[in-house]
Amino acid sequence: MKPKYILGFGVLFITLLCSNFSVAKAQKRSSAELVKAIKNATGDFSQDILKQIRYYTAYVDLNNDKSQEVIVYSTGPHCGAWECPVYIFRKSGKTYRLIGKSGAASNGGQVAVLSSKSKGWLDIATLVYDSQQRKVNWKLHKYNGSTYQNTYNNLNSKPSRIILRPSGSGFTLAQITGR
Numbered sequence: 082m083k084p085k086y087i088l089g090f091g092v093l094f095i096t097l098l099c100s101n102f103s104v105a106k107a108q109k110r111s112s113a114e115l116v117k118a119i120k121n122a123t124g125d126f127s128q129d130i131l132k133q134i135r136y137y138t139a140y141v142d143l144n145n146d147k148s149q150e151v152i153v154y155s156t157g158p159h160c161g162a163w164e165c166p167v168y169i170f171r172k173s174g175k176t177y178r179l180i181g182k183s184g185a186a187s188n189g190g191q192v193a194v195l196s197s198k199s200k201g202w203l204d205i206a207t208l209v210y211d212s213q214q215r216k217v218n219w220k221l222h223k224y225n226g227s228t229y230q231n232t233y234n235n236l237n238s239k240p241s242r243i244i245l246r247p248s249g250s251g252f253t254l255a256q257i258t259g260r
Contacts, residue, residue: 118177135251181229193240
């Protein structure tokens, strides 16, 4: 085998290993309080539907307070035709409080953190499908002092700091809670 092929297989192996590790890490980091917050945010679904919903998480300090907020992208039968829900949670004592809800493309949704700020919090962008333009656009979300809100403004370019790209199988609440 040629060296470049061996290197290619090595990179692929490490990528697969890391994507599986990130799922395990997300499962390990998801506390009972976060699971409860996710359940409250997603709504009242039957157990069959809940088992089909996959969650992907990213932890990031959005307001420079040394505490990481949690961004959760979910996929499954609860998604609309073009978008799946994205939730933003802030740790408040021992619980998590929902501080934003938006959507990202149901096929390959992504979330980015921008360098710009609103009310001291980093702005966020989600990749969404625009059915009128028939293409995907990055939509800007700004913090208004209590929640993140979609401004419905498109970004002019692809963000450089994409923090959430769902890969692997994600996790279900059943995997976390053991039910």
